[in-house]
Amino acid sequence: MSEFDAIVVGAGPAGTSAASKMASSGLNVLLVERGDPPGSKSVSGGILWGRELSNLYPDWEKSAPLERFISNKVTGFLTEDSYVGIDFKTKKFEREKTGYSVLRTRLDGWMAKKAKEAGATVITGITVDGLAWEDKKVVGIRQADDTITSDVVVLAEGANPRVAIDEGLRAPISDKDVAIGIKQVVKLSEQTINERFNLRNGAGLAAEFSLGFLKNGVMAGGFLYTNKDTISAGVVIDIAGLRKDNKTYSFDIMDQFINHPYIAPYLENGQLQEYSAHLVCEGGINYVPKLYGNGYVIAGDSAGLSFSNGMVIQGMNYAIASGISAAKAAVKCKEKGHYGESDLAYYDELMQHSQAIEDMRKFKGITGVTWSPMIHEFLPKFAENVLHDMFYETGEPKKHLFEIAMENLIGSRYDKKKLLLESYRMMRKM
Ligand SMILES: Cc1cc2nc3c(=O)[nH]c(=O)nc-3n(C[C@H](O)[C@H](O)[C@H](O)COP(=O)(O)OP(=O)(O)OC[C@H]3O[C@@H](n4cnc5c(N)ncnc54)[C@H](O)[C@@H]3O)c2cc1C
Structure with a gap:
């Protein structure tokens, strides 16, 4: 008999959604996160697009730590001297609330708390080393000399899925599958942000830029997202180009972006609060592995479920959706009393008809x-x-x-x- 029905590795949006959904459906769930508190190791731009959270928490817009709703979307091109942009503002977004800026230190903490309230056991500050196997079935997780057993393991480790790779459950990462993301959170007063970006009543801006001033074939995009009283500013860099040109460093690109004559004034006199770096999944549909096996499923970035077309990055919404689908499959297995490969195939069935996989199929080759x-x-x-x-x-x-x-x-x-x-x-x- 296993100690838990399900163990979830990673308390990002995928893991916390899966844990919450399973626990609220009566499963005995353990959620293990290496960061302490949850969110301390997470990096995202981050605009939470879509309304996936409503499938877990109907009142999410009132209780989740959302910063601003996005009313203003900018797509821009920067050269050394200039900025050219498409600046789209609409009252429709104000009514539809299709995207919110979030800070992951807050969002992940809130989602982990919700999973705990639903009944999951949450442990933080523990890095899962690997999986425990018995007769070719995953039967739990390994950490140092300990094994904790479960009927199913949900791998939701994010864009650098060491456990899934080391256990041979997915292909290793190559340069074309990921980009490097660097991000700063800069503190300014709410009033200053409203004035600089011409925003009112909780509205926010999400801006993406192509950095046309970079040299030697290095390619990167930049972003500026407004939070309540901070700005998230960052770059996403193509690794292959960066590797070829060994004179440019990722942090230099970040410096060039935030010091650009048309970006710097937005951040002027701001106080640096966070500086972080993380991989961004970019591999598309070909990078998505087999999503399930005997006793395990893979969700979120660990499964490469992420979309970017240069004008928008989406990954958190796919992570939540895949976490919920993984949970639905686990709940069905619990009802049947069997967590074999063919039972967990239900997760794949749900995902094959999901927005995430359909988008990724449709936009195959977008990179x-x-x-x-x-x-x-x-x-x-x-x-x-x-x-x-x-x-x-x-x-x-x-x-x-x-x-x-x-x-x-x-x-x-x-x-x-x-x-x-x-x-x-x-x-x-x-
Ligand atoms: C710079 C940048 C900008 C982005 N912008 C956006 C955006 O604007 N909108 C959007 O939707 N998406 C954006 N993304 C993508 C988005 O952040 C991811 O798609 C999303 O976070 C994936 O969620 P996840 O739960 O799968 O993984 P993660 O959020 O990465 O969570 C994984 C969790 O697992 C933990 N973990 C990992 N390994 C272990 C282990 N062995 N043991 C225990 N815990 C472990 C980690 O600490 C982490 O908390 C951006 C990403 C980056 C890097």
Whole structure:
């Protein structure tokens, strides 16, 4: 007889959702988190998109530690001298509340508390070393010399899933599957943030930028998200390019972003509260492993369930959804009294029809666009030059926009065949 019905490894959104759902359905659950408190090891941008939490807690918008609802979405291009952006504001987001900025130190703590209230046992400050096996079935977890047994283990370790990899349950990570994320949380007063970003009544901004000022083929995106009285500012860097150019360091890219002439004023006189780094899952559908086996399931980032198209990163919502689905499968197994591979296949069945997997299938190969030199090198410079030439009054006869655009296109050193191919790919994949 096992000590627990289920053990969950990791108290991120995937793990806490799974633990909460299983415990509230009557399972005896242990949730193990290496950080103490939960959230202390977590990094996310972070905008919580979607409404997955309502499937766990109907009153989540009143009780969860949400910072601001997103009313303003910016997609921008930065060059050394310029900023070009699409600035989308809508009252519709105010009514729909489709995204909230969150701070993971607070959100993870709240979600772990909810799992505990639902009846799960939560232990923190413990790193799970591996799994315990018996007759080719996972029967629990190992930590130092101890084994704790359970009928099922939910692996929700995040983007660096050491246990799943070491136990041979998923492929190791390669450069193309992950990016490096670096993030700062900068303290400013609520009033200053409202004034600088032109925000009112709890509204917030989520902005993503392509960093067109980087050299030597290094590619990165930047983000600025407003919280109540802090700003989350960070970069997400393509590892392959960074590895090729061994003169650029990830922290330099972060410094260049926050000191950019059109970013720095937003953060001016702010006080640095947090500085963190983390892997970001970018591998897409091909990076998703088999989600279940004899006595275990894999959820959230550990299963590569994350989406990015350069204008938005989503992972927390997929993590919550997959945690809930993993829990549903475990509850069904408990009812049957059997947690074999074919029983846990129900988790896979749920996930194959989920938004997460459908999105990832549909946007297969999107990283070929998000990490293309066209987005990070050609477009920022091209947009800057065209707009500059359009608005710069020379006293000479004016040119049509088409003429200006063609001159800049022909004048650009960017390979035109490559540009055509990449543009076509962008239209198809975006
Ligand atoms: C810079 C950055 C920006 C991002 N921006 C966004 C965004 O704006 N919106 C969005 O939706 N997503 C965003 N993401 C992605 C999002 O953070 C992840 O998809 C999400 O956190 C995945 O949740 P998870 O529960 O699977 O994993 P995690 O949140 O990583 O949680 C895993 C937990 O497991 C614990 N753990 C790991 N190994 C062990 C072990 N062996 N024993 C015990 N505990 C262990 C960790 O300490 C951690 O608490 C961003 C990610 C990064 C890095």
